[in-house]
Amino acid sequence: MVLLETKSADLTSLLQDPERKRRYVRALFDRVAPAYDRFTRWFSYGMDGAWKRELAAALASRIPSGATVIDLACGTGDLGRALRSVRADVRILGTDLSAGMLHHARRRDSSAVLAVADMTSLPLPDGAADAVLAGYAFRNAPDPRVAVRESARILKAGGWLASLDFYLPEASIWRTLFLAYLKAAGSIYGWCWHRNPACYAYIASSLELFVTAAQFASLLREHGFEYCEVRRKLEGGIAIHLARRAV
Ligand SMILES: C[S@@+](CC[C@H](N)C(=O)[O-])C[C@H]1O[C@@H](n2cnc3c(N)ncnc32)[C@H](O)[C@@H]1O
Numbered sequence: 038m039v040l041l042e043t044k045s046a047d048l049t050s051l052l053q054d055p056e057r058k059r060r061y062v063r064a065l066f067d068r069v070a071p072a073y074d075r076f077t078r079w080f081s082y083g084m085d086g087a088w089k090r091e092l093a094a095a096l097a098s099r100i101p102s103g104a105t106v107i108d109l110a111c112g113t114g115d116l117g118r119a120l121r122s123v124r125a126d127v128r129i130l131g132t133d134l135s136a137g138m139l140h141h142a143r144r145r146d147s148s149a150v151l152a153v154a155d156m157t158s159l160p161l162p163d164g165a166a167d168a169v170l171a172g173y174a175f176r177n178a179p180d181p182r183v184a185v186r187e188s189a190r191i192l193k194a195g196g197w198l199a200s201l202d203f204y205l206p207e208a209s210i211w212r213t214l215f216l217a218y219l220k221a222a223g224s225i226y227g228w229c230w231h232r233n234p235a236c237y238a239y240i241a242s243s244l245e246l247f248v249t250a251a252q253f254a255s256l257l258r259e260h261g262f263e264y265c266e267v268r269r270k271l272e273g274g275i276a277i278h279l280a281r282r283a284v
Pocket of ligand 1: 059062063066077109110111112113114115116132133134135138154155156157171172173174177178179
């Protein structure tokens with residue numbers, strides 16, 4: 038738990054070191070796992086559920102019958118359940134670094150297929166998946182570039198990546214306000230629920246080191262995704278990417 042007491046300036050340097058970031062993020066999500074679903078609903082004023090349903094519906098309309106879908110960094114399994122509610126025929130494997138988050142995924146759905154795995158080195162052969170579903174995943178990766186490369190590796194040619202995440206807004210004034218809001222609100226929630234402001238202020242700290250939605254689309258193209266639709270929410274503070282692996 039000492040790791041989670043890291044001060045904000047130190048946290049920025051810690052998050053730039055992939056190995057230290059991996060350890061920090063795993064400890065963080067193990068700690069917040071019991072409150073995660075409630076936090077996500079409250080912190081997004083209920084919008085998270087609508088974004089996830091939109092992402093699941095968009096992916097559902099693009100994948101074949103019986104598709105194998107990897108729910109990357111699945112957490113408590115929200116996205117996989119959203120997809121299954123519109124496409125009961127698909128096979129979903131939920132993977133996550135945090136055993137604590139997977140424990141809660143299992144409690145929510147005892148039939149879910151789950152595995153502890155790092156999104157930068159998945160225990161899957163090349164081309165194993167028809168689709169990768171990723172809710173707030175890549176920003177948390179020890180190195181997001183490596184995680185995108187790994188997703189491209191496990192996808193079949195023509196397979197889909199459907200991602201929802203926070204991004205740096207392009208407009209500088211909105212970017213400043215958005216980050217300040219996330220930091221302040223995250224600190225208050227962290228203090229109230231865990232007596233630790235750093236728990237949720239981490240969202241702003243990780244976002245400061247992340248990219249804009251347009252830059253993430255470019256990263257996808259660099260890694261073999263030939264088509265990428267970007268749907269911006271909250272003026273680019275949140276975005277959905279729907280990208281197809283080159284055929
Ligand atoms: C914000 S939660 C998102 C959970 C879920 N996908 C959702 O949309 O609600 C981020 C998840 O990423 C997981 N995670 C962080 N780093 C990871 C890594 N290197 N490999 C796999 N999962 C990771 C965390 O354990 C956590 O469950």
